[in-house]
Amino acid sequence: MRVRTLVPLVALSLALSAGPAPAKESISKVFGGITAEEGREYGSLDSVNGGITIRENAVVREAETVNGGISVGERARVGSASTVNGGISLDREAQAGNLSTVNGAIRLADGVQVEDEVETVNGGVKLMPGARIGGELSTVNGAISLRRAVVGGGIHSVNGDLTLEDGSVVRGGIRYEKPKGWNWSGSRDPRVVIGRDSEVVGEMVFEREVELFVHETARIGKVTGATAQRYSGDQPPR
Template sequence: MKILIIGILMALGITSQAGLFGSESVGDDVNAPEKDLDSVNGSITVGSNSHVDDLDTVNGSIKVGHGSTVGDVDTVNGSVKFKDNVTAESVEAVNGALILGSGCLIQGHTETVNGSIKAGDGCEIQGKMETVNGTISAVNSRIDGNIETTNGDIKLTEGTVVTGDLVIHKSNGFFNSNKKVPTVSIGENVVVKGDLIFKKKVKLKLHESAKTGDVIGDVDM
C-alpha cells in the first residue's frame, strides 16, 4: 500500500516528490479513472460525479462528492467522508472516522483503528467492517463479511443484512485499561447470518423481529 511507503519515508526523514506535500483536489464531472491523488500533509477532495483512482494521504482528511467513483481510499491521521452514492474499492484509516453516505458501494473492506464507521441508508459493503476503538453502525445496508470491534458499540437498524459474524474482541495489551461494556443493538428486521461472538461481556439489545445465528459469550440482555 502506497501510504505505508510514504509513512516510512517520513519516519526516515527522507523527502519525496514535492508534489506529494499539500492538499490535492479534483472538481466535479472529472473522468480520469487512472489518476491517483497522493498527499502527505494535506487533505484530498474529489468533487461530485467524478471518476479517479486511489486516494492516499498521511495527515489529512479525504472527502468524496456525490455519485463519484474512486479506488482504494487510505489515510493515517484524518477522517474519510463520502457523500451519497459513492463507489470505492476499499476504505482504510488509522486515526479517523469513516462516514459513508447513503447508497455507497464499497467493493472491499472498511477498516479503522481509532474511529467510528457509519454506513448510510442502503449501503453495500462487499467485505468486512472493522475498528478497534469506535462504534460501527449501518442503516438498511448489506455487509458481505464480518463486523468486528473491540472497544466500541455496534448498531444495526432497518433491515440491515450481515452475511458474516458479528464479533466483539477481548481487550488486550494497551487496550486492557478500557473497562467499558459495549452495547450491541440488533434492530427491527435485521439479519445476521453468522453468529454473534462476544469475547468479553456485552449488553445485547435484540429486536424480536431480528434473525441471527448463535449467541456465543457473556451477554447482559
C-alpha cells in the same frame, strides 16, 4: 474476509484494472490539499500534509494522505482511499474499492457502495440507508452504526459499540476480540444492539464482556460468549 463482488461495482473494477490504457493524471504533494475536479479521471492522488477532495462524478484510481481527510463527492468513484490521521466520507451514490484510516471516522452516505473492506483503528463507522460494504467492516476503538444498510463480509471489533437499525443486514457474522495490551477504550462494556427487523447471518462470537440486545423482530444465528436480551419498542433499556 473476502466476499463476492457487488454487481454495481463491476464496471468500476474493470475500469481501474484493465490495460493498457492512456495514463491518467497523478498528483503528489507534501504540503497542501489536492482536488480531483468534477467529471475528470485520475491515477493516484498522494498527499502528506493536506486533505484530498474528489468532486462529483470524478474517477480516481487511488487516494492516499497522511495528515488530512478524504472527501468523495456524489457518484464519484475511487479504487482505494486511505489516510493515517483524518476521516473519510463518501457522498450519495459514490463507489469505492476499499477504505482504511488509522485515526479518523468513516461515513458512507445514502446509496454508497464499497466493493471490499472498510477498516479503521481509532474512529467510528456510520452507514446511512442503502449503503453497502461487500467485504469486512472492522474497527478497534470506534462505534459502528448501520441504518438500513448491508455489510457482506462480517463485522470485527474490539472496544466499540455496535448498532444495527431499520432492517440492516450483516452477512458473515459478528466477532468481538478480547482487548490486548493497552487497547481498552474505557471500563464500560461495549453495547451491541441488533435492532428492529435487522438480521445477522452467521455466528456472533464475543471473546469479551458485552451488553447484547436483540429486538423481538430481529433475526440472528448462534451466539457464543454472551447472552442475548430480547426487547421490544424503539430502544433497548439503558
